[in-house]
Amino acid sequence: MKKAINPLEKFSNISEYWSPVILGKLNDYHLKIAKIKGEFVWHDHKETDELFLVLEGNMKILFRDGDVELKAGELFVVPAGVEHKPVAENECKILLIEPAGTVNTGNTKSGLTRENPAWV
Amino acid sequence: MKKAINPLEKFSNISEYWSPVILGKLNDYHLKIAKIKGEFVWHDHKETDELFLVLEGNMKILFRDGDVELKAGELFVVPAGVEHKPVAENECKILLIEPAGTVNTGNTKSGLTRENPAWV
Numbered sequence: 001m002k003k004a005i006n007p008l009e010k011f012s013n014i015s016e017y018w019s020p021v022i023l024g025k026l027n028d029y030h031l032k033i034a035k036i037k038g039e040f041v042w043h044d045h046k047e048t049d050e051l052f053l054v055l056e057g058n059m060k061i062l063f064r065d066g067d068v069e070l071k072a073g074e075l076f077v078v079p080a081g082v083e084h085k086p087v088a089e090n091e092c093k094i095l096l097i098e099p100a101g102t103v104n105t106g107n108t109k110s111g112l113t114r115e116n117p118a119w120v
Numbered sequence: 121m122k123k124a125i126n127p128l129e130k131f132s133n134i135s136e137y138w139s140p141v142i143l144g145k146l147n148d149y150h151l152k153i154a155k156i157k158g159e160f161v162w163h164d165h166k167e168t169d170e171l172f173l174v175l176e177g178n179m180k181i182l183f184r185d186g187d188v189e190l191k192a193g194e195l196f197v198v199p200a201g202v203e204h205k206p207v208a209e210n211e212c213k214i215l216l217i218e219p220a221g222t223v224n225t226g227n228t229k230s231g232l233t234r235e236n237p238a239w240v
Contacts (some may be wrong), residue, residue: 074124
């Protein structure tokens with residue numbers, strides 16, 4: 001039976017910060033969710049834009065030329081090849097949309113790199 | 121200056137039901153919003169999946185083999201080539217993500233067909 005997806009209900013499956021899981025696909029794009037808190041690493045995605053949508057809480061995306069603040073219900077598309085660093089003072093829940101296979105830290109290998117997110 | 125997009129704030133630019141406007145792009149995909157009420161037409165998109173995310177209110181997507189109910193915060197991806205008919209008893213605000221150029225009524229020409237959505 002077909003059923004809507006409620007992204008916020010899927011967070012019970014997530015324990016680790018900055019570790020996206022996949023909840024659906026749109027053609028060759030993946031819909032992912034992640035719980036974030038603290039500072040991510042500076043990185044970019046050479047080949048693709050990346051959509052951030054905040055589901056709960058607040059976050060910032062730092063850029064070399066200024067920051068973007070996002071609260072629940074707001075979105076931002078980071079253009080391909082643009083260095084950025086997501087940060088969240090308090091726990092924040094986000095939805096990400098980007099081509100399948102996009103690695104969370106882009107070309108920056110780090111302890112936070114997650115190459116093959118699980119499906120939830 | 122870079123700034124987050126708040127999709128709900130963009131609805132003040134929309135007067136007509138079932139008439140999507142574009143608020144952003146993700147690679148060659150468009151992010152669109154639409155205000156819907158009543159019944160749309162049965163149609164499909166042969167070449168692409170289509171993401172529905174409900175921002176405010178409730179809607180249903182009717183399929184030939186059953187319906188999907190969506191409330192605010194929920195999403196559903198209609199697979200390519202699958203006939204569907206969106207309906208909303210009361211006014212509902214939605215976000216759509218699909219490749220640029222995707223026509224709202226797919227291959228079904230109708231008085232509701234909107235070929236070239238405006239940007240907001």
